[in-house]
Amino acid sequence: MNAHHKTDTELKLELQQVEAAKQNPARFDVLYDKYYKSIFVFVHRRTGNEDLSADIVSQVFLKALINIRKYEYKGVPFSAWLFRIAFNEINMYFRKNNAGRVVSLDQGGIMTIMAEVQEEDHSEAQQRMMKALKEMGEEDTQLIELRFFEKRSFAEVGNIVGITENNAKVKVYRILEKIKKIMGNNR
């Protein structure tokens, strides 16, 4: 089940766990156990390095714990807030260190993009698509990654990047248009 799709009871229980952690930081252990793996995977897909991911993840949870009193429930799971912190931490790391980012792709996601840009899925077209991704800005690639390779809803994408659901939708379709154009030029 997608982390964003939780029942009201689950969301209520989670909110109680957050409130408990606000009162006593030691109670944060429940949320830490619950989301450690998904945050680690999220970071590792973007760094491709286990130790670096561990460092970033520890920063993510530390920041979350320090700022948990500022957390406000907005009808989405607590993980949305954690993913957003992780997203910012990863970006901060790459900006500071000027290091090359990793984009984790899978055949399913590639096929979906190919269908969206109305290209036939063969290796030559895939090469052109990757070239197009490289030619685009980092922000665009991140949106494509969240939407097509992690299969997140527009609401989730918006939550992580810090934009509205509608804005995420518009941006993703603009990026697909851009990919289509670049792929056409590289034919």
Place this chain on the structure above:
Amino acid sequence: MSDLKFNIDQPDLPEDRINKHKDFKKLMYNYQSATKPLYKTPLYKNKKVFLIILLILLVMFVIVEVIEKEETPAPANTQQPK
């Protein structure tokens, strides 16, 4: 052109490898260090604060010295003209 490296169909790390890095005690320790109020940390353990305080005291000392020197009247010339 952005500096991107593509990983295609690479499986996620196995759970035991991820759990190896999981350490809630360490998180709590880091949290306590990060949120401990400054006044609860012994001065000798915080080099930066120690140096800043030392610098402030030094500047204050110099200012007081200068003010005192200005306030002390210069000794009158007691020599009589011949």
